[in-house]
Amino acid sequence: MKVAFIGGGNMAAAIVGGLVAKGTRGEDLLVVEPNAKARATLAKDYGVNAVEAPGEELSHAEAIVLAVKPQVMREAAASIKPYVNRAVVISIAAGIRLGDLSRWLGGYARLVRTMPNTPALVHAGVTGLYADPAVSEGDRRLADTLMNAVGATVWFDKETDLDAVVAVSGSGPAYVFFAMESLEAAARELGLAPEKARTLALWTFVGAAKLAIERNEDPAKLRANVTSKGGTTERAISVMEASYVREKIMEAVKAAAQRSRELGDEFGKD
Numbered sequence: 001m002k003v004a005f006i007g008g009g010n011m012a013a014a015i016v017g018g019l020v021a022k023g024t025r026g027e028d029l030l031v032v033e034p035n036a037k038a039r040a041t042l043a044k045d046y047g048v049n050a051v052e053a054p055g056e057e058l059s060h061a062e063a064i065v066l067a068v069k070p071q072v073m074r075e076a077a078a079s080i081k082p083y084v085n086r087a088v089v090i091s092i093a094a095g096i097r098l099g100d101l102s103r104w105l106g107g108y109a110r111l112v113r114t115m116p117n118t119p120a121l122v123h124a125g126v127t128g129l130y131a132d133p134a135v136s137e138g139d140r141r142l143a144d145t146l147m148n149a150v151g152a153t154v155w156f157d158k159e160t161d162l163d164a165v166v167a168v169s170g171s172g173p174a175y176v177f178f179a180m181e182s183l184e185a186a187a188r189e190l191g192l193a194p195e196k197a198r199t200l201a202l203w204t205f206v207g208a209a210k211l212a213i214e215r216n217e218d219p220a221k222l223r224a225n226v227t228s229k230g231g232t233t234e235r236a237i238s239v240m241e242a243s244y245v246r247e248k249i250m251e252a253v254k255a256a257a258q259r260s261r262e263l264g265d266e267f268g269k270d
């Protein structure tokens with residue numbers, strides 16, 4: 001599959017890296033990226049064709065992934081408009097609505113809105129996808145194949161669900177890293193050596209996630225299995241509950257979804 005990326009930043013690099021590691025040839029990937037250093041890194045690391053500005057070669061792509069910030073999506077869409085005629089266009093931007101994107105592309109309708117996440121780089125991503133009911137099965141399959149190469153895919157029936165997806169799994173890795181940082185910091189405060197603190201914190205996350213996935217059990221049940229009556233976990237959880245940690249996490253995720261809607265309002269205007 002020939003795929004072009006508009007924007008070669010963090011998320012595009014994660015998807016490109018994941019695709020190349022899975023066997024996609026770098027020469028089948030084109031990245032349009034204004035930053036010379038980012039272009040050089042992508043070309044060196046993955047053997048992709050990296051160019052400064054869109055040109056005729058874009059019209060050979062089967063899929064074009066729009067991987068720029070919501071703030072510059074309108075400008076990026078305008079820059080590729082002359083070359084969009086046979087590709088399915090896949091946006092990974094938070095907030096930007098397909099109706100706005102279609103308008104910027106002169107009424108082009110072969111569009112899929114997605115929300116991937118950075119673990120795509122290690123084939124452990126998860127991507128939420130939405131397309132208008134009029135989008136063909138073939139175009140959906142193409143978008144699914146692309147994102148499925150770097151992790152799991154989950155389709156949604158309502159475009160507004162993508163604002164929830166960005167808040168949960170798009171931004172989610174940052175919440176997990178935040179929790180990792182906190183566990184590591186606590187380990188250090190308890191007197192453990194830094195490298196040992198990190199090993200314990202990281203493997204605790206890997207192990208807990210692996211257990212939850214492989215056993216397919218409710219996390220609440222798995223938590224109960226760790227929590228001995230009158231023991232250490234019970235004490236820790238009681239501190240978290242007294243501080244409303246669960247409620248705060250839920251509040252934070254809802255704030256992220258609200259920000260996604262705001263990005264759509266702010267940067268989707270004409």
Ligand SMILES: NC(=O)C1=CN([C@@H]2O[C@H](COP(=O)(O)OP(=O)(O)OC[C@H]3O[C@@H](n4cnc5c(N)ncnc54)[C@H](OP(=O)(O)O)[C@@H]3O)[C@@H](O)[C@H]2O)C=CC1
Nearest residue numbers: 006007008009010011035067068069070076092093094116
């Ligand atoms: N990071 C993440 O975890 C996730 C991000 N996303 C979405 O992915 C998109 C990109 O995010 P991210 O990769 O983090 O951002 P980055 O800033 O890392 O990457 C965007 C890249 O696009 C370049 N760029 C700017 N304008 C244009 C243009 N007109 N044409 C081509 N390239 C351009 C930027 O160059 P310069 O820096 O020089 O401006 C930059 O290198 C966003 O819309 C975000 O919502 C989705 C899921 C997860």
Ligand SMILES: O=C(O)[C@@H]1CCC=N1
Nearest residue numbers: 093094166170171172
């Ligand atoms: O923070 C952001 O806006 C982007 C979208 C999801 C992850 N990063």
